[in-house]
Amino acid sequence: MPVGNTRARSGVQTLSNQVSAKMRRLNTVNMREKIEAVKFFNVTVEAVNPNIINVAVDGRYNSITIGHSKMLGQAALQAIGIACETNTKHKYILSAVMQHKLCWLRGKGVTVNCPGGHEGCTASLPVYAPLS
Template sequence: MSEKLEIVKSVNRERGLPENVINVTVDGRYNSQTITSKKKPGLNATQAFTLAIETMTERKYIVASFAQNQMCWKGAWLRGERAAPVSEYQMGKEIGSQLALQDILVKNATTDGDGRAAKGIDDATRALHPMWKVERLADYVHLGQSQFEHP
């Protein structure tokens, strides 16, 4: 993925843009046993996987990924802890950390309407670059669906 980021940096330089500033789209997949609700993604899921895809080039490279695994709740129970559910915010924070540690700044993060990944990316980026702000953009497909669901 770092090789793909170098390609994106090169394209940014050719276009006269800052080489380390990119836009991404982020979404996660869950392995929930039951279909619950669009409002609570990942509920009852034991595994989740999130991808960040750059939107600066025509190729749309995957530039970061993160997987959460909650398969073994017994280990947390034995340590006297509660097993935390999978979290889009936490997945976004991990993706933001991966990119920030490579000196990549995300300008816009496009997510679905109920996603918290953009906030996670923002918080991770601000840990290294306190003055930076990640802007969340709504995915037009989810945005359009939400307009029909709520009259």
């Protein structure tokens, strides 16, 4: 069976989606545990309010410029943001967000209004939505 076979791709996509969902759940639970660990740390070191967690945030785009020189809108199709706590020496990552407009149907002559508008779409934002 050739690797490019539609059935083989569909099977790989299904498996990938299952792994992705499990990884997302695992990561969410892990970050919740880290938030509780930082709150516990705050209680033990005479913090003013144990629920206050200081964070450092950074974001990246898959383009060197946020704007496009010839078209309206953003040049980037992907963005990732990460929030890292600064209360403890561990610098736990407490939140991570990834947004993208990548869809396997784009550029194939099909008009799509993603996300979730068709089966197998991987875009998390519509093409005209801002990355924020």
